[in-house]
Amino acid sequence: MKHTLDEIARFVEGRLVGDGGVEIKGVSGAAEAGEGDLAFVEKETSLSLVNNTKASGVLVAFEVKDANKPVIICKNPSLAITRIINKMFPHRVEHPAGIDARASIAADACLGRGVAAGAGAYIGAGVTIGEGTVIYPLAFVGRGSSIGSNCVIYPNVTVREGSKVGNNVIIHSSAVIGSDGFGFVRDGGTLLKVPQTGNVVIEDDVEIGAAVTIDRARFGSTSIGEGTKIDNLVQIAHNVRIGKHCVIAALTGISGSVTIADNAVIGGQVGIADHVNIGEGAMIASKAGITKSVPPKAVMSGIPARPHRITKRLIGHIDNLPKTAARLDEIEKRTQGLRGEGDAGESE
Numbered sequence: 001m002k003h004t005l006d007e008i009a010r011f012v013e014g015r016l017v018g019d020g021g022v023e024i025k026g027v028s029g030a031a032e033a034g035e036g037d038l039a040f041v042e043k044e045t046s047l048s049l050v051n052n053t054k055a056s057g058v059l060v061a062f063e064v065k066d067a068n069k070p071v072i073i074c075k076n077p078s079l080a081i082t083r084i085i086n087k088m089f090p091h092r093v094e095h096p097a098g099i100d101a102r103a104s105i106a107a108d109a110c111l112g113r114g115v116a117a118g119a120g121a122y123i124g125a126g127v128t129i130g131e132g133t134v135i136y137p138l139a140f141v142g143r144g145s146s147i148g149s150n151c152v153i154y155p156n157v158t159v160r161e162g163s164k165v166g167n168n169v170i171i172h173s174s175a176v177i178g179s180d181g182f183g184f185v186r187d188g189g190t191l192l193k194v195p196q197t198g199n200v201v202i203e204d205d206v207e208i209g210a211a212v213t214i215d216r217a218r219f220g221s222t223s224i225g226e227g228t229k230i231d232n233l234v235q236i237a238h239n240v241r242i243g244k245h246c247v248i249a250a251l252t253g254i255s256g257s258v259t260i261a262d263n264a265v266i267g268g269q270v271g272i273a274d275h276v277n278i279g280e281g282a283m284i285a286s287k288a289g290i291t292k293s294v295p296p297k298a299v300m301s302g303i304p305a306r307p308h309r310i311t312k313r314l315i316g317h318i319d320n321l322p323k324t325a326a327r328l329d330e331i332e333k334r335t336q337g338l339r340g341e342g343d344a345g346e347s348e
Contacts, residue, residue: 001025003088005057008038009072011087012080014059018070022056026089027081030055038084040077095134095152103135112149130167142178148204160216166204172232174211177202181215181222181238181256194218196238203227209234209250225262237274249286261296285311 006020023036030039030046033055040059041049050058050067057070059077074080085091095116099105102119109123112131117123120138127141130149135141139153142161147153151169159165160178171177183194198217202208202224209232214222217239224230225244235253236242243262248254252266255274260266264278267286278284279296289303302311317324 001089005038005070005072008057008084008088012059012072012074012083014072014074014080016070016072017064018057018067020070022070024057027085028055030058038081040081042077096136100137106143118155124161136173145178154210160200162199162216163202164199165202166206166226168205169202170207172208172210172212175208176213177208178216179213181218183218183238183256198222198239200224203244206230212236215240215256231268243280 002023002025004020005016005022005024008024009016009020024038025036028034028037028039030041030049030053033039033053035054035056037055038057038059039053039055042061044062047064050060050064050071055069057072059072059074059080061073061075061077063073064071096118097116099117100119103117103121103123105117105123106125106127108125109127111129112133114132115129115135117135118137121135122140123129123135124141124143124145126144128146129135130147130151132149133147133151133153135153136155138155139157141147141159142163144161145159145163147159147165148167148169150167151165153159153171154173156174157171158176163178178200181196183196184191185194196216196218198220200214200216201221203226205227206224207229209230211232212230212234214224214236215238216222220239222236222238222240224242225246227245228242230248231250233251234248237254237256239257240254242260243264245262246260246264248266249268251268252270254272257275258272258278260278261280263281266284267288269287270284270290272290276290277293278290279294279298281297282294283299284290284294284305285301285308287303288301288305290300291304294300299308300306301308302314
């Protein structure tokens with residue numbers, strides 16, 4: 001399928017500069033693009049890519065003078081290219097179809113129309129799976145769980161008993177949904193395991209990365225809100241509640257009973273202490289250590305986390321410590337000399 005640059009510009013509400021009749025057959029990164037491709041360049045610092053790419057057209061967010069190819073100027077090239085792919089050049093993933101004879105499916109499991117289950121997949125007693133959902137080989141869906149329609153559960157995913165997964169959810173390989181929460185109490189000299197009697201609830205349109213672990217609640221539910229996206233290797237402890245449309249980057253650890261409001265953005269390797277609240281729209285920089293609740297729309301960084309403007313000032317002071325120490329040494333030497341002169345005068 002081909003589309004002209006003029007069609008594409010109208011679709012993304014961009015401004016075309018150059019020949020709108022050029023035909024585009026696909027999209028690509030600027031470095032990898034070839035003739036017939038549409039590429040995008042987000043930053044003006046990468047201006048050289050516009051003329052150097054072999055793409056037949058480029059999406060940009062800035063004015064370009066004397067470009068050697070047509071450009072479409074729009075506010076957000078990354079968003080525009082995503083919309084173009086989804087609408088004009090859809091990327092099709094060929095998922096398995098049908099029920100493999102080597103899948104293990106309980107007699108009372110309820111599977112919707114078009115459900116696929118690969119070799120070695122296990123679907124337990126009382127499980128409900130909506131139409132069009134794909135369960136890849138070696139995935140496990142425990143008894144009493146439910147998975148909605150048009151989900152993709154990749155190989156080696158574990159969905160423990162009683163978990164509830166909404167529609168259009170993607171769970172990548174080796175994720176564990178509903179593992180026991182980390183709860184122990186001391187009984188004399190031993191640690192007694194606290195029963196984790198709750199479950200995990202994942203709402204519609206959530207994507208969960210590879211090797212993510214989401215613990216079941218002690219009581220009630222650990223919940224992930226609609227549209228939230230979770231990167232690889234994230235740990236979410238028991239009774240955590242994450243709102244809608246949040247973004248959580250890799251290697252983040254979220255302790256028990258944390259509440260994260262809608263539209264929060266959490267960078268990689270963030271650590272969040274138990275029972276704190278992250279406000280709506282808050283942004284947490286990578287490697288931050290959250291020990292206290294965060295207000296809505298706050299931008300936090302550092303260990304322990306502080307407002308980002310304060311963290312930047314502190315880092316600036318730390319970077320200047322060698323110069324400050326040298327100045328203090330010089331002041332101390334001069335002061336010692338003055339004290340020596342004063343002492344000598346008094347003795348006379």
